[in-house]
Amino acid sequence: MAATRRLTHSVAVITLNNPPVNALSYSLRRSIIKEFVDASKDSSVEAIVLCGANGKFCAGADIKEFGSTSVDSVSLNHINDTIESCKKPVVAAIEGVALGGGLELALSCHYRVANVQSLVGLPEVLIGMIPAAGGTQRLPRLIGIPAALDMIVRGRHVPATEALQLGILDEVVKTNTIDAAVQMAMKVLGQPLENRRLGTLPVQAIPNVDTFLDTAVKRAKGQFRGAQAPLACIEAVKATLHLPFLKGVENERVLTASLWSTGQPQAQQYAFFSEREVGKWTTPSGGKWDKVPPKPIQTAAVIGLGTMGRGIVTSLSKANIPVIAIEQDAKQLDQGRQAVNALLDREVEKLKLQGKTSVPGNGLGSVKFTVDLGDLHSVDLIIEAVYENMQLKKEIFRKLSSIAKPDAFLCTNTSGLNVDEIASVTNRPQQVIGTHFFSPANIMRLLEVVRGQKTSLTTIATAMSLGKTLGKVAVLVGNCPLFVGNRMLGPYLEQVNYLLEEGSYPEEIDQALEEFGFAMGPCRMMDLAGLDVGWRSRMEQGLTGTNAPPGAPVRQRNGKRYSPLADLLCESGRFGQKTGKGWYQYEKAGGRIAKPDPWVRDFLDKYRRTHQIARHQANSQEIQDRCMFALINEGFRVLEDSIASGPEDIDVIYNNGYGFPKHRGGPMYYAANVGLPKVLSTLENYSKANPDVPSMKPAFLLRKLAAVGGPPIKEWRTQLGNTSSKL
Numbered sequence: 001m002a003a004t005r006r007l008t009h010s011v012a013v014i015t016l017n018n019p020p021v022n023a024l025s026y027s028l029r030r031s032i033i034k035e036f037v038d039a040s041k042d043s044s045v046e047a048i049v050l051c052g053a054n055g056k057f058c059a060g061a062d063i064k065e066f067g068s069t070s071v072d073s074v075s076l077n078h079i080n081d082t083i084e085s086c087k088k089p090v091v092a093a094i095e096g097v098a099l100g101g102g103l104e105l106a107l108s109c110h111y112r113v114a115n116v117q118s119l120v121g122l123p124e125v126l127i128g129m130i131p132a133a134g135g136t137q138r139l140p141r142l143i144g145i146p147a148a149l150d151m152i153v154r155g156r157h158v159p160a161t162e163a164l165q166l167g168i169l170d171e172v173v174k175t176n177t178i179d180a181a182v183q184m185a186m187k188v189l190g191q192p193l194e195n196r197r198l199g200t201l202p203v204q205a206i207p208n209v210d211t212f213l214d215t216a217v218k219r220a221k222g223q224f225r226g227a228q229a230p231l232a233c234i235e236a237v238k239a240t241l242h243l244p245f246l247k248g249v250e251n252e253r254v255l256t257a258s259l260w261s262t263g264q265p266q267a268q269q270y271a272f273f274s275e276r277e278v279g280k281w282t283t284p285s286g287g288k289w290d291k292v293p294p295k296p297i298q299t300a301a302v303i304g305l306g307t308m309g310r311g312i313v314t315s316l317s318k319a320n321i322p323v324i325a326i327e328q329d330a331k332q333l334d335q336g337r338q339a340v341n342a343l344l345d346r347e348v349e350k351l352k353l354q355g356k357t358s359v360p361g362n363g364l365g366s367v368k369f370t371v372d373l374g375d376l377h378s379v380d381l382i383i384e385a386v387y388e389n390m391q392l393k394k395e396i397f398r399k400l401s402s403i404a405k406p407d408a409f410l411c412t413n414t415s416g417l418n419v420d421e422i423a424s425v426t427n428r429p430q431q432v433i434g435t436h437f438f439s440p441a442n443i444m445r446l447l448e449v450v451r452g453q454k455t456s457l458t459t460i461a462t463a464m465s466l467g468k469t470l471g472k473v474a475v476l477v478g479n480c481p482l483f484v485g486n487r488m489l490g491p492y493l494e495q496v497n498y499l500l501e502e503g504s505y506p507e508e509i510d511q512a513l514e515e516f517g518f519a520m521g522p523c524r525m526m527d528l529a530g531l532d533v534g535w536r537s538r539m540e541q542g543l544t545g546t547n548a549p550p551g552a553p554v555r556q557r558n559g560k561r562y563s564p565l566a567d568l569l570c571e572s573g574r575f576g577q578k579t580g581k582g583w584y585q586y587e588k589a590g591g592r593i594a595k596p597d598p599w600v601r602d603f604l605d606k607y608r609r610t611h612q613i614a615r616h617q618a619n620s621q622e623i624q625d626r627c628m629f630a631l632i633n634e635g636f637r638v639l640e641d642s643i644a645s646g647p648e649d650i651d652v653i654y655n656n657g658y659g660f661p662k663h664r665g666g667p668m669y670y671a672a673n674v675g676l677p678k679v680l681s682t683l684e685n686y687s688k689a690n691p692d693v694p695s696m697k698p699a700f701l702l703r704k705l706a707a708v709g710g711p712p713i714k715e716w717r718t719q720l721g722n723t724s725s726k727l
């Protein structure tokens, strides 16, 4: 972990070297300042170039060191000020990434040359922080408040071509970035540096700046729901208008300290590292991510071009993997083709915006549309994405057994059916795996990779690696009904139904959980997913409809509490957005704007009268506690059953697939934060008063962890003990 220095002509080239991403650890910072001061004093050096080893400039501060201190630490602000005030020209040679403190370092240099493939950005907001080494003060001085605010509040990684247009970079090159930076340093020798020192420049005035900033605050509050960092970013940028540079930097420090006291940065940094940890999967049989190489996937196929299939085809094509897209007849194939082409057109537009139009074929893998399963004889991997019906899936997998080449992998995009049962009809159960995508599959980051009993380690490695290629976070889970995410959703939605029965209205429940930070409240979510999906499943399970036990009490099944509310909605044709009516009313069938519906209020009031339920209007806290603790309790059961290998896996699933607010870390991190004894006692009280709701009976693992005082989440795995893992 050091910076090294060499001399090229009269230019000192200082290379940051701290693999894998040249993060600015204490020791790297000490080393940078030493090399820099030596170079600036060295009379044989006329100019200085800063670059990074291994094709990466720098990914910013070392996040692992946050929260710890070092006595002999050198602050990045000190380094930046030293660089900016240097009398010799300093040029940053950016390859790979210049992110966070990395870009702040580059902004303190007098010139910036970057490789065309590189990305620059101030993504601190994504880990709950603000750029606090002058970034919020230098960037607006360079590119103006609106463009800087957009980058900082969204934490966007900006491609080099766009950064050049914005004025962040002085030159973009295709090859030999460091040589180009050395050339630039020699070219500018003798030129004045005053107007290159961003900290000394004024901020360009914009009209109606107060209105502009107020609007930005309103938008951030709506969009980021309770996350404090985006608001602090706006506050920090705003300071450029009324504080001199150094005071603005001091203000960054104050805002950072205040953010830290909210606990949000800690939660988001836990989420950041958890996402990386889940890629390092292991299995009890000794399988391990770095020991089992994945098979390369050069071609793929998707069967079924409904909403999920279309998204999966787009996702594969986006990753430059040629795809064969299959439907059962010409009409559905044509509909699928049109939908996929529309999605791909949008991807091409995005690539154009990133300046990637020169990539052959626009950088997208080709898509061949066909109704002939026989066309799949040579593809490496096939993803079945037909609707949730076990018989249909088995029929397809049976056919694939004889059509697909012997080493092809067969994946099912089921959201909860038994992967082993599907695998059992094939001639290669070891190559069958669940790949549960989330809708819209070309956008949502989560991929649940479901291991069946006979799935081989190579198949796991290949599916996990495919997830990464598709730009997703893949989480390995075990095979049980509904896997992890949807299984935990069951008790959560059960509480939503009970709250509705007891006297809350859909919009009140949604508001409470959106205030908690969820991207979407549960009633809107059910309307979006389609209420008929759950209804059909309940009919198949004999809970409602003609298969329901004759004479069963309306609000009970098998001695447990049951809410027929969603069944009643479906019986009156309210399936959610698709029918224009569900828990809300919409402007039309397929409409998206949810409006509270007086019909629903009337329906709920009548229901309570019929069943003589005294109205109990729960407040936000009760709604949040009941729903969240139900979800968390099932999370503990998932851990007991070893369906997920640790609490981090569950949190990654919820953060990336279910719109859980990342600034709360994930449901299990949230539970640890609230305190497991409190979660336990709330569940115990509810459970005592409602013995007919078994999902709220505290899980054994929760009791066990609460009994030892609720240890920090990183210690939970050791308490899990030797369960018979399904992983």
Ligand SMILES: CC/C=C\C/C=C/C(=O)SCCNC(=O)CCNC(=O)[C@H](O)C(C)(C)COP(=O)(O)OP(=O)(O)OC[C@H]1O[C@@H](n2cnc3c(N)ncnc32)[C@H](O)[C@@H]1OP(=O)(O)O
Pocket (backbone or CB within 6 Å): 020, 021, 023, 024, 059, 060, 061, 062, 063, 064, 075, 076, 097, 099, 100, 101, 102, 123, 124, 127, 131, 132, 133, 273, 276, 277
């Ligand atoms: C001292 C100054 C004080 C304050 C001002 C500055 C503040 C900051 O700079 S905060 C940090 C801002 N930077 C970021 O948020 C970037 C975070 N990293 C990423 O976005 C990505 O890792 C990447 C785009 C840089 C690379 O992505 P990818 O190629 O997909 O690799 P991984 O994400 O798997 O990362 C590889 C490896 O590196 C570790 N890592 C990445 N960034 C950091 C970092 N800033 N600090 C410490 N470690 C980092 C990551 O955890 C992976 O590690 P493992 O291989 O062990 O899992």
